Amino acid sequence: MNRRIWLMSPAVFLLLSFCVVPLLIMVYYSFMSDGAGGRFTLQHYANFFQKDFYLRLTWKTIRLSLAVTAISLLIAFPMAYVMARIIQKGRNLLLLAILIPFWTSQLVRAYSWQNLLRDGGLLELALRKLHLIGEGSLGLLFTPYAVVIALVHIFFPYMVITIYMSLEKVDLSLIEASKSLRAGPFTTFRRIVLPLCKPGILAGCILVFVPCLGVFVEPRILGGTDGTVIGMVIEDLFFEIYGWNFGAAISFLLLSMILVVLAAFSRLSREEA
């Protein structure tokens, strides 16, 4: 054993007692009946699985998160590729430019999308000037589409950064070798570049998908009645007197789902190695 163990104990103590223990307490609460002197019960879980409403909402949240992850990947990969492989001068400037919006509040950016997306807002005016749309209104704000746009906007920079880091490390001589073996650009990309930056892509997907499952602010600001997600239900339950235990149960189910996803991802990335 190491005598310098005191160096790591404060951080580990803090993480165990304020991250792991609260999660265990949450699990405990989810099995307790409401009110004082709670007893063991499976009622909250039964509630969740019996009502179509919660299952539909969960499925909707998963679909929303998948959509955000897929769109982020689609727009972030070319950006990372451009930064890592095409542009040499100004690369650091681009990295800086991608980082700076992190410094404005997510809430304010979400609100700012209201200005852009609303009927008669800036996007509508711009598209009309370009003759891309007719006289009709855009009808984007207060729909799930608005939520997807705002979430992609918030999360895709994480994806750009993780993919950029793995692309930057790809050995150029491998690409040369592939070319000299007469592979076309597409084959080189599919057989060499893509597998080598798979860890970056997977890490990026996790950094987007997991937080998306728990969002509740952006849907509230932009989603309207059709944009409800499971995070909003959890938030609401915690502002009700007898909602905590049920809220804990839904949170635990959400957490289990995330653990399954993470396990799948870590298996995918281990297969590669």
Add this chain to the structure above:
Amino acid sequence: MIRKCVGWAYAGFILLFLYAPVIVLMAMSFNASRYNALPFEWSTRWYEELAHNEKLIDASLNSVYIALATAVICVVLATMLMLWFVQTNSGLKRWIDSVVILPLTIPWLILGLSMLLMLSALGLDRNVPVLLIGHVIVSLPYTVLVIKARLESLDLSIHEASASLGANEWTTTFRITLPILFPAMLAGGFLAFIISFDNFIISYFLIPSGSSTLPIEIYASIKFGFTPEINAVSTLLLTATTVVIVVIALIMRTSLKYFFK
């Protein structure tokens, strides 16, 4: 050449998407209309009102204090943890690695309310120390990752060299390891600051009633009628922080990389 043009065009398109909401909010902070109505009419009215809005200024100051404390605590804890990592081959390492990463894999909504549940289980009210610990928990993984990236790029033989020249462990730590880690410590502290400063969800669940932080004020304002003073304060903060980032980036060009590791 064509590749380059297409590349820059694409980068420009992405930056437009990234910056559109930011530019809109900056422009709206100079728009006279309370409801962000068009056409645009120049005014500095919201900045004047901001200067008199003590609630918003107090909330912003609270956010700065909490973020500063979070950054300092995170840097100290992460550096200690990483010094231990250099000096040991313990089998605990892998296990501790996953504990440190844990808060990254859990949505903040769940982290925040599980801490709230713990307070309630202990019969405690929401309080500032727990709020601060909550901020440290969500920021610490990022600080650790930044410092660890620096450590992994480090040639460990430099420690042996130092030892073989007769330096004891403390001398090695203070003369060799810490100076090498310093840029990463600064970058990690910066990251912790911004994560805490912008954190709404953890504060939302753990803030004592009667207190508030800037993100909480912003959320309340969005929910119950937006005031353009929020645009004004965001513009000021963005300008200030951009200047700080650029200055730091210029001072230590190399360390910019560690924001991404």
